[in-house]
Amino acid sequence: MTSANTPLRTPAQSAELLRGHVTVAALKERLIRGVLFLCALVSVITTLAIIFVLVTESIVGVGSNTAFFQDVSVWEFLTETRWTPQYAEQHFGILPLLCGTLLVAGIAALLGLPVGLASAVYLSEYASPRTRKNVKPILEILAGIPTIVYGYFALVFVTPYLIRPVFQDLLGFNVSIYNALSAGIVVGIMIIPMVSSMSEDALRSVPRGLREAGYALGSTKFDVSARVILPAAISGILASFLLAISRAIGETMAVTIAAGQSPTLTLNPFESVQTMTSFIVNVSQGDTPVGTPSYKSLYAIALTLFCMTLAMNLLSHFIMRRFREVYE
Amino acid sequence: MSEQSQPVPHQSDEQSTVNGLQRTNASRSKQRIGVAFEFACRMSTWFSVAVLVVLLAGLIWKSWGWLDADFLTNFDSRHPGEAGIWAGIWGSVWLMFFTMLFSVPIGIGAAIYLEEYAPPTRLTRFIQINLSNLAGVPSIVYGILGLTTFVRMFGAFGANQKVLAISLGFGNLRIPLPLDRTVLSAALTLSLLIMPVVIVAAQEALRAVPGSIRHGSFALGATKWQTIRHQVLPASLPGILTGVILAVSRAIGETAPLLMVGAFMFVTSTPGGIQNPVDLLTNPQGVLDAPFEPFTAIPIQILNWVQHHKHEFEHVAAAGIIVLLVVLLVMNASAVLLRNRYQSKVRW
Amino acid sequence: MSMSFAEIVEQRQGGSVAVSAGVIPAIKLSTKNLSFFYGETQALFEVTIDIPARNVTALIGPSGCGKSTFLRTLNRMNDIIEGTRHTGTVWLEGADIHDKRVDVVALRKRVGMVFQKSTPFPKSIFDNIAYGPRIAGEKRKKVLAEIVESCLKRAALWDEVSNRLKESALSLSGGQQQRLCIARSLATDPEVLLMDEPASALDPASTARIEDLIFELKENYTIVIVTHNMQQAARVSDSTGFFFQGQLIEMGSTLNVFRRPKEQATEDYITGRFG
Ligand SMILES: Nc1ncnc2c1ncn2[C@@H]1O[C@H](COP(=O)(O)OP(=O)(O)O)[C@@H](O)[C@H]1O
Ligand SMILES: [Mg+2]
16 A cells, blocks of 8 residues: 555646636636625515614604604503594594404404314315315415405405395394404405415324324324314414414405494494504505604504514414424 | 134114124214314315305406406596506506516525525524515505605605606616606515515425535536526526416505505506507617506506495406406416426426 | 455456556545544544555445545535534645635546436436536537537447437436436546445446446546445455445455455455444
8 A cells, every 4th residue: 555645746737726816717606696695685674674664754763854753652652542643633542543453353363263273174184185185276276366356355245245134134233334344254264275274284294193192092083183183283273373363464455445444443343443554555545744743653553563463473483483393 | 713703793783782892972972073073174164165156256247247358458437337457457567577577586596595505604594584574574564665765765855856867879767766656666665575485485496406416516516606507596497487476476466565655546548658569669768768657557456446436336346356366367377387397397 | 146256356357457466556536634524423534545546446334434425525525515524634636625725616527426326417418418518618519519429438328328319318217327427427527536336226237337337437537436335346446445434444455355354344344244
């Protein structure tokens, strides 16, 4: 065994391994990497820009511009029960809008979460592979329908052909043509595909062994589904619920069309309400002069909306990650 | 063998005992719950299907007799019988063109960085979490972002609008500053809105390319970018395109952000005055002007009709919705076709 | 097996053993005290080896002993894996391949690699082979066509595919795909070919073709082949190194390693007492 490292070529010849200082090619590689990094940074900049815009218009003004909360106290914003930015006597209390939002989202959750979860259970535990193959694209179509179509559906079909016949003609309630219930119903329909597909993923990632152990103990299919699989997948399901509610809170067009534009502090689902999102649309459509408190209130509302949805999304994200850690 | 295992007596006779295997009353009620549970789950699933059927049937019913060639080629009108969606179609076409122009290259670039280059640092993890959160930000918030940064540009240009004119030989580029309520403002806003979706879809497509392809390329002395450019991107392109189409089809139906950046509800012109594809070639100045002109879009016109006080407009709205859904259907079908063809063609 | 490994070697080399034994071959690649770490786990321990030029060097040893890892340090393919590091030195003709100024791309062009699992690109046969020259800047169609033809001929694949160069490489059989990958690495005009169990996924007929090919290629190339098939090592290689638990236990002419192993571990492995 010869151990001397005798070079075959002179060092000068081997130098073709070396790059001539910084070659054009290497420079190009570095440049491309830099450009791609900037592309990735765009998403971060977007987030920062959203926060910047919302904060500078609502909390700390920049330059001569005063922010919303420099004109209106946070206390009034949170406790006042009237929201009348367009009237001569202005009141900026978010409660009516918050109430409208929660009413619609609540109705949506009442419909969308159980139905979504039940179809997830059906698709993952009961349905034949063929049924699943046929039904899943339908859910995807439902998820892809623009929200304005759901708004139309609520206004033109749900209220006159479902809510009014049942609740007005039969039960004697007074149902306004714009009402929280119709908005809640269509938003509920809208979140079904999301809940169903995320929950189904959660149910399916419960290990096979757990299922078999359940059956081995002499459980019925119902016992296994309801007592073994559902509890095991609970955090994944919870994550999907949170995301769906966050979606319902942020939903705009369907709610604007179906629930109307009256900021009233009510829990009556047959009345017209204004949500945070439909107020924002309302201001943007009107001629509110830029710089007035009523214009800037749009940013304060948007900030509230952003924080609520962000909190729920983050929570959902972390619950989901915990869930994955357990099973993957 | 036959002596050892006697066939269990058939269960037809309820009375016959089967060595403790018979159903008790308790197990029977339990079974009933099980059946009810399965029934509820099944009904929930079919509920969605039923909703879809009712929705489509209702739309067809409401639009029956209203959706014709005139509806497609007319401008909007105060008379329901004459109202059409031509301006909305052209507005949406311009919007989608510019939205794709901005979001697709940047989105794919970001995905490439995150999948192929990014070191596993905290910044990378942050970018990734940030992406999933951005996808959950309500679209109206993007609208506010667009309104402030693109339409008003933070009010940095004062009350008077300035115009930046650039002569290009065959025409003049006239860029208003701030961008104001124009096609470009809206397209930029929609680009930011769908960017997270594009990035995540592209990331998935890149991840599906097996590492062996990359190693094979590196072993031949290819640089990182050469490997991506010549191997990884071509192999993942169908997947990326599928994701892009789905993301863009989401942007087509978006209404709220367009309202925020000032889409016009009632418009009887098209951006740049371009009214048919031939104009794109014969009217270069119109093409240059189009991104900086006011616009409407299909969903905005629908909203206008939905909110109209005249009752007949609900039929016009239904016709508009059918047009929108057909556009979406075509896009989704092409995405599915693309995906299927690619899946059957390339097997690693 | 009917023939001992030593017999295989002797039969194969016949008179030529004596000739090549007389000449001290030039050293193409050498390592000194090369250790390699995947994060915390050490996969190579102080490997010192000299790999002669224009020779086939076989690396044998039980699975997981670090053969692939070692091979991949020779053209720095391990750089791609995150969290790895090495100590010690690798020289290619006296040049330290880990020198800061070394361009890995240039290194990998000179030190080609063929993987265990064939990795044809999802492109045409032609494009697979032309890929290396193309990324190196070769654009002329005629030159590319010449390269493709000569590489396919050298890889003994030309006769089978000459009339369907435009077809997808994925349509080839497993053995053909592997020869295509060999042809592909020849197209960058390397000096060294690293082969990581190139025939382990192939049927005996394809394996024989690859072995013939290796035998022919050593006229012009320095070949390092990892194999856990000892008959293969005996059939194709001139020198053999035995790896065990990340260490190079023994290295010498194939004849000596198989006939008179110096180390007990080598003998145990060769005689099939473990592994
Ligand atoms: N990418 C990797 N990450 C971490 N450990 C690895 C990796 N590749 C190989 N190893 C470890 O290094 C050791 C040597 O592996 P390898 O070089 O593949 O062995 P061989 O090719 O001889 O079978 C093994 O213990 C293996 O588990
Ligand atoms: Mg190996």
